[in-house]
Amino acid sequence: QVQLVESGGGLVQAGGSLRLSCAASGHTLSRYAVGWFRQAPGKEREFVAAVAWSSDLTNYARSVRGRFTISSARDNDKNTLYLQMNSLKPEDTAVYYCAATSKAGIFYSPGSYDNWGQGTQVTVSS
Numbered sequence: 001q002v003q004l005v006e007s008g009g010g011l012v013q014a015g016g017s018l019r020l021s022c023a024a025s026g027h028t029l030s031r032y033a034v035g036w037f038r039q040a041p042g043k044e045r046e047f048v049a050a051v052a053w054s055s056d057l058t059n060y061a062r063s064v065r066g067r068f069t070i071s072s073a074r075d076n077d078k079n080t081l082y083l084q085m086n087s088l089k090p091e092d093t094a095v096y097y098c099a100a101t102s103k104a105g106i107f108y109s110p111g112s113y114d115n116w117g118q119g120t121q122v123t124v125s126s
Helices: none
Strands: 003-007 010-013 018-025 033-039 047-050 058-062 068-070 078-084 094-101 121-126
Touching: 003 094, 018 033, 018 094, 018 121, 047 068, 047 078, 058 068, 078 094
Parallel strands: 010 121
Antiparallel strands: 003 018, 018 078, 033 047, 033 094, 047 058, 068 078, 094 121
């Protein structure tokens, strides 16, 4: 099992940027497919972005495409994956989670992931 810890959340004004980190321990993150999800109060957890370890294929929710970028864990030797969030909107406010699975492919459903971090709060003020 890989252990995941998110960080980088905070309070930012609309139009601002944040970079979330997903630090892994126990296993090399580059061998895992990783997804970012978010959950706002009273709402279901929703897909944000994902990357496949086998191909570096990435995909994004329509609501964040063009504003958010997920890095590949193979881009660095820190065993950390990042979610760069630009042009933030109040509707991006949520707890953000990273998740990982050793299965090959790219996955959009929370049920596809075996390992989860504890989440980091992102609040965007208008």
